[in-house]
Amino acid sequence: MKDLGPETYGELNVDVYDEWHAEHDPAEAVRGLAELIAEGPAGPVFELAVGTGRVTIPLAATGVDLRGVDASAAMVARMRAKPGGDRIPVVIGDMVDVDPGGDDLFAMVFVVFSTFFFLPDQERQVRCFANVAERLLPGGRFVLECPVPDVARYERNQTLETYRVGLDRVRIAAVRHDPVEQRFEGHHVLITDKGTKLAPAFMRYAWPTELDLMARLAGLELRHRWGGWRREPFRGEGNYVTVYEKPAAQPS
Template identity: 70%
Template structure:
């Protein structure tokens, strides 16, 4: 999509994000991440792409020393309006840089809701892995929640239109074009109401789980766990997965 940048999704959707994404229940993610954060090594935790704080705020409320980075000022402003959201240090910046404004090293870095795929090139995704590895403490973990691409949804024309929700006075559709060469989805959430039409664009560059594993290996991380969800469900090769990568306990980068 033309004129689509890293901050576009957040800037255009911040005011409706929580309303539209009621399907994203953070309860299981918060519980799992809190348990991981209490494992060794001890240290602060960094969230990439904090958004409106759906996971950030309840996780910090559990006593986790939490820092964040977010490219969209509008998303952070939304988070600041919520109880507890004003107390969490967040740096405005590109999550591929993994730079929350300090030289802090982290016991855990995580990114939820497939937001890692908002990095739109393989180069940016590889750079993110490398920078995460540099900022992790020895034994630290990088946790990602991602989807496994379902190519059948976009056959045979590399596009799809999905009816997401139908209410008495509104319809929400999701229209997507698929570029199989660049592994990219360009889409629009389309809200139709009696008052008019609202568009919410989104672009993603997906990666297969094995590709993520290779990025991790290139960065010096090893895969510790891969689950089918935040409750530790078995991974079946479809749907979403939660993957935990770990930095070796002997850190040779110091």
């Protein structure tokens, strides 16, 4: 796909995002993040890619000093229209090198629901790790919710899947896989009696060991890797949660 920008996904998916992801209950992520925040150093928390606030709003409601960034003004506007969403400070910008403003360092930076992989190449992903590390307090954590790449589902590096079938609508996904660039690119397609809606989907995936190397380059250390927000054992499949930590300052 040409002419992709950091705002592309949000701007073109905002009208269907909440509906299409309604089956993904954010409660476990909110609970897991709150537990990690309680275990770490005191300080504000920063979310990369707040989207429509599905995790942002309930987490802030627990009393967390939460701020965030999103590249899509339309997604943030949708969040601010929800109860509590207008009270959360959000910067419109690219999570690769966002400047949250002020001199605050953060106790935790997090990104959920695989959104880190919307960064389209390895160089931008490495830069994102470096930027996060600069903005963490000593002992602060970078938390990512990630999918283990499932490349086996692609025959001849492409796939077509059916997500919904109803009397008046069909939702399918058509995706191509580039194994050299480690990219998935495609569309969710909604066909109804009123016409067709295209919602682009793109991702530059990375394996867990590649993420660990990015973290090391940024000066972060792997603290935890779980098979989910309930801290299940990681078994190399499905979605998982990784926690990196900035080493505490050493006494001189």
